[in-house]
Amino acid sequence: MFIKNAWYVAATAPECTEKPLARTLLNEKVVLFRLSDGTAVALEDRCCHRLAPLSLGDVEEGGIRCRYHGMKFDAQGDCVEIPGQDVIPPGMCVRRFPLVEQHGFLWIWLGDPELASRDEIVDVHWNNAPDWPTASGYIHYKANYQLIADNLLDFSHLTFVHRTTLGNSEFPNARPEITSFDRGIKLNRVIRNCQPSPLHAMAGKFTGPVDFWNRQIWWLPSVFENWAGSVSAGDDDAPHERPGGLHLRHFSLLTPETEQTTHYFWIQPCQFPHDDLGIIEKVGIGMSTAFAEDRWVIEAQQEVMNSAPEVKPKAVRSDAALGRVRAMIDRLIDQESRLVHESVQDA
Amino acid sequence: MFIKNAWYVAATAPECTEKPLARTLLNEKVVLFRLSDGTAVALEDRCCHRLAPLSLGDVEEGGIRCRYHGMKFDAQGDCVEIPGQDVIPPGMCVRRFPLVEQHGFLWIWLGDPELASRDEIVDVHWNNAPDWPTASGYIHYKANYQLIADNLLDFSHLTFVHRTTLGNSEFPNARPEITSFDRGIKLNRVIRNCQPSPLHAMAGKFTGPVDFWNRQIWWLPSVFENWAGSVSAGDDDAPHERPGGLHLRHFSLLTPETEQTTHYFWIQPCQFPHDDLGIIEKVGIGMSTAFAEDRWVIEAQQEVMNSAPEVKPKAVRSDAALGRVRAMIDRLIDQESRLVHESVQDA
Amino acid sequence: MFIKNAWYVAATAPECTEKPLARTLLNEKVVLFRLSDGTAVALEDRCCHRLAPLSLGDVEEGGIRCRYHGMKFDAQGDCVEIPGQDVIPPGMCVRRFPLVEQHGFLWIWLGDPELASRDEIVDVHWNNAPDWPTASGYIHYKANYQLIADNLLDFSHLTFVHRTTLGNSEFPNARPEITSFDRGIKLNRVIRNCQPSPLHAMAGKFTGPVDFWNRQIWWLPSVFENWAGSVSAGDDDAPHERPGGLHLRHFSLLTPETEQTTHYFWIQPCQFPHDDLGIIEKVGIGMSTAFAEDRWVIEAQQEVMNSAPEVKPKAVRSDAALGRVRAMIDRLIDQESRLVHESVQDA
């Protein structure tokens, strides 16, 4: 069960070209391609004729042609040509999904197109912005996206999973302040006068203790914004407002592929308290290492859960944030299914 | 659901030797082997003792010996020896399937043996006949045989799938004349004064336009005969009767392995309008290339269908032949299931 | 369905170290590890917090720490530390399984711990004992353990499966004497004045005919003891009591992994009628070859059975022993399920 009425990242902008790209998103087979004028298009990847994938076909002026018997579909998904046949019968079309290109990503809406408002797309304008050297990557995960969300929402794991990268022995004790808002939750956390994590020490070139902050937002259903940073330990002001700090504007953008697999996009725009901008490469390597550590644990967790689906987790205090997000997601899924139910009754 | 009361190709004749060959046919595990006198035998590949596959065993005089505890079965499937035991209890036997060797193939009957008449085996005597240089091959397909049948029954795909081999821009417009008969359907198609397909041009060494013909028969359930050819464009006579033509007596012989996989045997006996018989090798390479193109599309189509089994195709005009064959197959399956039902009631 | 109230080999003693070992046993995910004082411990391999496998964690003084959020469990499976939280809520624990280290193996009890009595562990003290050079090995089998048990309980297969190793043309005719006892069955078999099998000839350096014996015990549910040997053919005394014989004290120790896979441990302690003790290596190679032959047949048999679960084997006389053991196992499973049922009703 996924939340359908939401924007998800379908692909990075450069992934989408005139060569069709097949991708499964929320269990839907989708073909992504770019017309010669640059417009990115997302259609159902299943020709309505005999169900061949359109992604085997070729992009042509204004649409895509099925590789099997050559039917052509325009950017709205309507069939505009049937070889050997003059009349196109009504209903010859494939689904077209709202798709918005913004800040380096293609955002797709797989739910009711009437409800799609581009204002709701999460703002990730730091991605490759001037003054924000950006590391980024993609991970294909063999786990449900909620297990990854759990992980991102509970930083007590940093101490144990990420000993050599993001870890810091203070995390389990540094409870964040959690507040809900209409789009998700916010977490704030400050750890003063602590040893920087290996990654912050390297990226910020800190030699002594730091004041560390996280200002995180979980955007429902599955975008995680984490404005994290460190600044040399000092006065009582909010550390993220003090000059000379390291700023990491991280985003993890999760798109369910199936119930058991997830597309994980991430970006890490940075501002450094020094001029050595080339260090962004090391930041990218460090993040990739940390994410590989997470993946190792989370995919193993998914396997354990599959082997005994009836066993339920037992909550501890550090599960507060993830528990709240899971409850919000359940509520949204419930709302959507009632919505569908009502519209069926209306019809 | 398969039609059981029919002849299917189990193997090519040379595949069957004194070394047992295990093959799944219509979901049945079958062992094929040849006795020392040359007789080819097909038995259930499951020892009745403790269900080891007989195909691990050894062929001996008059039968096959199970590799596990050494029980021997004769060519009728009857147990004729139990090591360490003098009396053979009644019912110690495995199923034996009618098997006929003809024109280079072993034809098997997996239904009611009483109904097996070898007269119904499709005549493929051109296979390696004198004066008919023959290319041939085998493809293991990850798709239901009916998707392959659909493909063979609708040549409008040639233009799009087989651009560089069998394609010809006229195919979508050249509707065949379709007639039904008791064993299946016949399709005739003539395209006059057209560019030859790359394969015909090469095989026939045509330099100018040709008159092209297909005289096809779909033999139920799953043998496709395609007498295709080209002759230099000319008078109004039926092109297949004019001298100097290229004649391809193609057969595609499909045997379901499972609901999702198919054994695909094909032969391409040829007569050329020139003496360069060595060109048969290039014909074989061309056909293999074309079949690989089909397989690429059809296996992708099968995957799409598996991912959304409830979605139904939408017919267009060029589906006329495949629609007719699908209806015939449904009717035969229906008849068979009623037959089984009645015989159960009689008993 | 497995017999739970029984001891099974979980691992060889050297396999269990301070690095956690993940192993599935009777469908249970188990983590095995050794504390710094040498004690071997078996816990459920699923952290009660968010179900990560404990086997990814680290062994510490007196227990194991989960790699995900750092909860620590002691050797009884009780949580003794939750990072960032002082109070440990009741019920924070994982299952701990009785585990006994004896004669080179770790024996686990996956049923009701109240019923576990270490007196019932099969005595395999010959394993690596002084004067008993021992070959040993482990095989991962893709078959249900009962198919392997069937194989071990019917030596008529030796003639056909093990032609070049354990085979002897007399086996199918040499019916063993079978007696039941409270823990399983015993099989005795003597073949006088026969050609030794290739393995016995090699290991015992016999040049002429031998008197051969098997004194076997099937210990329910799944340990096979086979005291086999040969001595030069001679007088009427029991061959296993005559001097100058080759003695093989074989044990096959089967532990179901899943319904379709099995852990197969074996040991082959030997006494030779000569001083060339280095020959134990060749014995090990011979046994490995023979077991590979069995595995080839039995895994194929499992596949055939999976493809047609409704087909039942047909018994012959040499199935007497395996039939008896299968009946005993069915009875024990039935008893266990009634036990569980009653205890549920009591509660």
Ligand code: FES
């Ligand atoms: S399947 Fe696309 S045109 Fe036929």
Ligand code: FES
């Ligand atoms: S399984 Fe074939 S003889 Fe026993």
Ligand code: FES
């Ligand atoms: S899953 Fe083990 S401590 Fe959280």
